Amino acid sequence: MASAVAAQVQSNPASAPQLQRGIVKMVLSGCAVIVRGQPRGGPPPERQINLSNIRAGALARRAVQGQPDTKDTPDEPWAFQAREFLRKKVIGKEVCFTVENKTPQGREYGMVYLGKDNSGENIAESLVTEGLATVRREGIRGNNPEQARLCDLEDQAKAAKKGLWTEGGGAHTVRDLKYTIENPRNFVDSLHQKPVNAIIEHVRDGCIVRALLLPDYYLVTVMLSGIKCPTFKREADGSETPEPFSAEAKFFTESRLLQRDVQIILESCPNQVILGTILHPNGNITELLLKEGFARCVDWSMAVYTQGAEKLRAAERSAKERKVRIWKDYVAPTANLDQKDRQFVAKVMQVVNADAIVVKLNSGEHKTIHLSSIRPPRLEGEVQVNRFRPLYDIPYMFEAREFLRKKLIGKKVNVTVDYIRAATSAMETGGVPAFPERTCATVTIGGINIAEALVSKGLATVIRYRQDDDQRSSHYDELLAAEASIFKVKSEETQKAKQFLPFLQRAGRSEAVVEYVFSGSRLKLYMPKETCLITFLLAGIECPRGSRNMPSGMQVAEPYSEEATIFTKELVLQREVEVEVESMDKAGNFIGWLHIEGVNLSVALVDNALSKVHFTAERSSYYKTLLSAEETARQRKEKLWANYEEKPKEEVAQLTEEKERVAKYRAVYVTEITDGLHFFAQDVETGTKLESLMESMRGEIAAQPPVEGSFTPRRGDFCIAKFGDGEWYRARIEKIESPAKVHVYYIDYGNREILSSTRLAALPPAFSTRTLLPQATEYTFAFIQVPQDEDARTDAVDSVVRDIQNTQCLLNVEYSGIVCPHVTLQFADSKDDVGLGLVKEGLVMVDVRKEKHLQKMVTEYLNGQESAKSARLNIWRYGDFRDDDADEFGYRR
Structure with a gap:
């Protein structure tokens, strides 16, 4: 020393x-x-x-x-x-x-x-x-x-x-030092990407630091957006193995930032990790790390980088060209090509596909060029091989081909070769026909990138690559930006869906094309006027469910689910329809009515005895029509009503009068609360079994630790996952974006997380769901409406989290729902109703139920709502609030 x-x-x-x-x-x-x-x-x-x-x-x-x-x-x-x-x-x-x-x-x-x-x-x-x-x-x-x-x-x-x-x-x-942030995502959003003064207190590696935010003294971990540096891998014995140049990258950041006064732009907070850009008077450390070859660009976090992704790509390109540090052995994808073979002008002779053209070179030779980094339309689900014609049977394949034909055929284009995709043998593709060598390039005409134009019109998608895969378009970021401009509402993009909902509700009937039919009542629609894809659920009906993976195993298909799916496919698949959007579920799926040539699909399914009327239809103008169709189907006694026996009116009246609300409360432990005010709970009775199972499982894992990287995740599989506290828990894999981004659901606690596959391992058979069923059950509150308004809903959720998360309560199931049971929940000590308390505090509105045996509860809730109105609490703080004002806060009427 x-x-x-x-x-x-x-x-x-x-x-x-x-x-x-x-x-x-x-x-x-x-x-x-x-x-x-x-x-x-x-x-x-x-x-x-x-x-x-x-x-x-x-x-x-x-x-x-x-x-x-x-x-x-x-x-x-x-x-x-x-x-x-x-x-x-x-x-x-x-x-x-x-x-x-x-x-x-x-x-x-x-x-x-x-x-x-x-x-x-x-x-x-x-x-x-x-x-x-x-x-x-x-x-x-x-x-x-x-x-x-x-x-x-x-x-x-x-x-x-x-x-x-x-x-x-x-x-x-004495500082009021804050080591944790209760809701980091809201904290980051509240700053609106404004620079925050900070002191860098610790440098974990080249791109991860611990910062003290001023003047409120929040101590947070910040990962630099858009890049990844070599890091220190933690081994099973607790030691750390440095990757090449990890120590140098850490010193580079440390010598420039450690304990310096900086400004940080907090840009995003996916999965509890804060992404940001650190600005020092002497420069931007993110770009410096790239330029000096201490880091590489990463696509997933570059999307939130506010200083311009092109700057990062240029800095990385400079390091690659100079072959410095991590790029010392770098070989460009087109290094073996002469300049004349990398860039040339050619005439388009044929459009082969939505991503492939044949051009004629100046030498007279014909060459097939594939557009870099894009994928043409594909057919979801199984393909019927007999008489299958991809150009005409795959939605939008013909339109994509026509777009290229009209733009390019017979015209000269500029071709810049980005990479050569090597041929694949039948052995590599598992016996599927091999692909020959492909020349992948960026093709422009009149300064317009043809691949980008295809993507921006929704006629192609951008390929996602492994992080170390350098064979991609030289304009890859522009392609991603073009794809992002087309508003695709997916289940994980609920925030965008919520912003889009009021627009669709005000639009009344909107034109759409049915892209795909998942089941009798669940479809994927393309809305040409709004250039967006949405998942659409039919309102007012209860359609038989098909088979699907559940936490407890495979759920068997309900009778006539397949017939309902076929009926919907034959009636609307790839047809032009009109839709009326009424609401949205917690996953970002829109709910409403679909019409084709004057036929309401919900009514048609009910009329054909393939669906039943759901109680939510009572609020709709189609309610009487649905009831009439259901009555007709019952009289025919076919399909769903084949075994239906009508009871005498006197017996029905007697049953209605005698039926009363059953209050059978049981002790549960609330483990997780979602942003939609659903919650997950464990039965207290089985709590000791879970504790015993977890103790035994962790003992076995400690004795025989899993080999990191040996587990290959597959969607739907049960596994064990290493949570943030360093302990292993039972989980189920819900989605795989990449080896570094695997979506898991903790089956005993109800929370979800995105993990690297290195933090997953096979579930030991002795601790499978056969030994002990998943302990987390999803519920939602009965008799209340959760506000769609972001701030109002956040207030309600925060109140519930403070009151009941990680506490024991008493639960009673009141009625079933589409997603999960609707329940009332009481505090274990005071026996006060949690949902009623939310109503009395003016945090939610009452969902009025029609069932006679529930009217006493509904009346109690309505009285609580009136007291909140009188006191002008929370959502009622603006004074007179009429039912027709409910949309201001996003409630259903």
Whole structure:
């Protein structure tokens, strides 16, 4: 460690400590710094120097995670101010120092001076002068002038009442340090991507830092948007293995940012990870890391980078061309091509497909060119091989081909080859016919990128690549931007769907084309006027469900589900229809009515005995028509009504009068609450079984740890997943975007997470769902309507989270729902109704039910709503609120 700094003897070593030089890397406190030497072929060595004869206050420390006997400790008064005084004075600057004493434990004490020799400012004296440190008088020797001077300076600071010596004790100098953010996504959104002042407190690796946000003292971990640096892989024994250039990348960031004043643009918060861009007066560290070959671009986070993705691509391209650091062995995809073969002008002779053309070169040779990084329309589901004609049977394949034909045929285009896709053998493709070698290029005409034009019109999609796959379009980011401009509402994009909902509701009947039929009542629609794809559920009916994967296993198809799907396909698939959107479910699927040539599809399914009327149809103008169709189908006694036996009217009336609400509350433990105010709960009765299973499972895993990377995730499989607390839990795989982004559902707790496949492993058979069924069950509150308005719903959800998450409650099922049972929930101690409390606080509205046996509960809820209105609480705070004003807060009427 002695080589960390250059030593220079100022006088006889026997008479004075050796004077050494270094650069201050970090200020640990008001009386301790870390000094490093100059880098020589890698990160330099470093050493900690504690200032002799003085003491500054201790900074706050967080409790050790996983050790319940430790607690958070706050700052001592003036501790942070002392650290800041020292940080601003010496961080990143050259200093000289002497080591006067070294303890048996290796702690070094000495004096530190600004500059290249001891004629510079004495740091310890400056701290004492400002009243930010006290002098250790117990070890003072009378013949030491430096110690005597410190005592004099301390007496002067006391007389002047500076710092520690001011009246009041300095309680106002103690920070309210916040280690966690309750809702990080809302926190990031609330800043509207405005630069936030911050201090970088720790550098985990080249692209992950710990930052102190000012002035509110939030301590957050920030990952740089758009890039990834080599990192330190944690091994099973707890050690870390550095990837090539990981230490150099860390030092590059550390030497420029550690404990510097910066500004951070917080750009996104997917899956609890805060993505941001760090701006320093000397530049943007993200772009510098790329330019110096310490990082590579990553597509998933580049989408949120606010400074322009093209800058990152240009910086990475510069590093690749210079072959620096991580790119030292880089070979460009077109490195083996001559310039004339990379870029040329050719005449389009044929449009083969939506992504392939045949061109004629100047030499007269014909060459097939594939458009880089795009995929033509595909058919979802199984393909009927007999008489299958892709150009005409795949939706929009013909339109895509026609678009290219009209734009290109017989015209000259500019071709820039991006990469050559190697031929694939039958063995590589699992026996499927092999693909020949493909020349993939960017084709432009009149300055227009043809691939980008196809994507922007919804006639092609952009291919997603592995992060290390460099064979992609040279204009890949423009393709992604074009695809993003087409508003595709997917189940995971509920926020966009919510923004789109009011527009579709106001539009009345909208034109659409049925792209795909999932089941009798669930379809995918393309809306040409709005250029968007949506998932659409038929309103007012209860259609038989097909087979599907559930947490507890495969659910068997209900009778006539297949017939209902075939009926809907034959009537509307790839036809032009009209839709009326009424509402939306929690997954972002739109709910409404579909009409084709004057026929209401919901009514048609009911009339053909393939669906039943659902109680939600009562609010619709089609309710009477649906009831009439259902009555007709019942009379015919076919399909769903084949075994129907009509009861005498007297018996029906007697049953209606005698039926009463059954209150059979049972104890549950609430584990998770969703943004849509659904919640997951475990039955308390089976809680001990779950605890026993988890204890046994973790013991087995500890004895035989899974091999990292050995598990191949497949959608629908049960597995074990490593949660943020480092423990393993049972889970089910819901979706796989890439090996680094696997969506899992924790079957015993109800929460969801996106993990790398390296944090997944096979579920030991002894702990499968056959041994113990999934313990988390989804419920929602009865008798209430959850507001669609973002702020109003957030208030309601926050209230429920505070009151019942991770607590024991009492639950009673009131009636069934489309997604899950509707229940009332009581606090275990007071027996107060949680849902009724939300109504009384004005956080939700009442969902009025028609069933007679529920009218007593409905009346109680309506009375609670009236009291909230009178007090003008929350959603009622604007005074008179009529039913026809409900849309302002996004409620159904």
